[in-house]
Amino acid sequence: xxxxxxxxxxxxxxxxxxxxxxxxxxxxxxxSADISAHFSYLRQTLEESGYETIFCGGDxxxxxGMVKPAPSLFSGLRNGPCTVSVGVAPTAEQxxxxxxxxxxxxxxxxxxLTEASMDTVHVWSGEDSP
Numbered sequence: 001x002x003x004x005x006x007x008x009x010x011x012x013x014x015x016x017x018x019x020x021x022x023x024x025x026x027x028x029x030x031x032s033a034d035i036s037a038h039f040s041y042l043r044q045t046l047e048e049s050g051y052e053t054i055f056c057g058g059d060x061x062x063x064x065g066m067v068k069p070a071p072s073l074f075s076g077l078r079n080g081p082c083t084v085s086v087g088v089a090p091t092a093e094q095x096x097x098x099x100x101x102x103x104x105x106x107x108x109x110x111x112x113l114t115e116a117s118m119d120t121v122h123v124w125s126g127e128d129s130p
Contacts (some may be wrong), residue, residue, distance in 0.1 A: 001066070001068075001090060002064055002065070002066065002090055002091070003051075003064060003065055003066070003067065003068055003069060003088060003089070003090065004062065004063070004064045004088065004089055004090070004091060004092045004094070004095035005046060005051060005061075005062070005063045005064070005065075005069060005086060005087075005088050005095060006060075006061070006062050006086065006087040006088075006092070006095040006096050006098070006099040007039075007042060007060065007061040007062075007084050007085070007086050007099075008059060008060050008061075008084065008085055008099055008103070009035065009039075009058075009059030009060070009082040009083070009084055010082055010083040010084060010085055010103070010107040010108060011082065011083075011107070012035060012058075012059040012082050015031060015082070016028065016031070016032075019031060031081060034080070034081035035058070035059050035080075035081055035082065037080075038080030038081055038082070039056055039058075039059060039060075039061055040056075041078070041080070042056075042061055042077065042080075042084070043056045043061055043063070045076075045077060046061070046063045046073075047063075049065075049069070049073055050065045050066075050067055051063040051064060051065035051069075052064055052065060054092070059082065062092060062095070064092070069088055069112075071110075074086060074110045083107060083108040084108075085099055085102040085103045085107050085108065085109060085110075085111075086098075086099065086102060086109070086110035086111070087099030087100070087101065087102055087110070087111055087112075087113070088110060088111070088112040088113065089112070089113035089114075090113075090114070090115075094113050095113070097113065098111040098112065098113040099111070101113075
């Protein structure tokens with residue numbers, strides 16, 4: 001079984017905007033470098049744990065592997081310039097949805113979706129929209 005891990009930095013956008021609107025370009029560049037270094041560390045940690053990186057850019061990362069990640073994988077991650085939310089699931093789509101649930105539940109957490117099915121049961125056309 002595949003396990004996809006989606007990570008996303010929490011509240012990075014507002015921090016970037018704050019630096020931009022205050023015209024603090026030095027702080028913006030330093031924060032950007034810190035985010036890049038932290039996500040490089042996260043990528044390396046997941047790769048060392050047997051997960052292959054599919055995408056890593058900005059404050060987002062998607063990886064996959066054949067081993068179900070233990071909670072200790074996430075509790076062992078060191079802190080960085082931002083907290084992260086994580087979604088884990090059998091498909092990339094479900095991992096993204098689990099990530100969104102982690103953010104909706106307050107961020108700074110990992111949510112694992114297991115053996116669930118999400119199927120579209122209806123799509124409204126322009127004429128029958130509620």
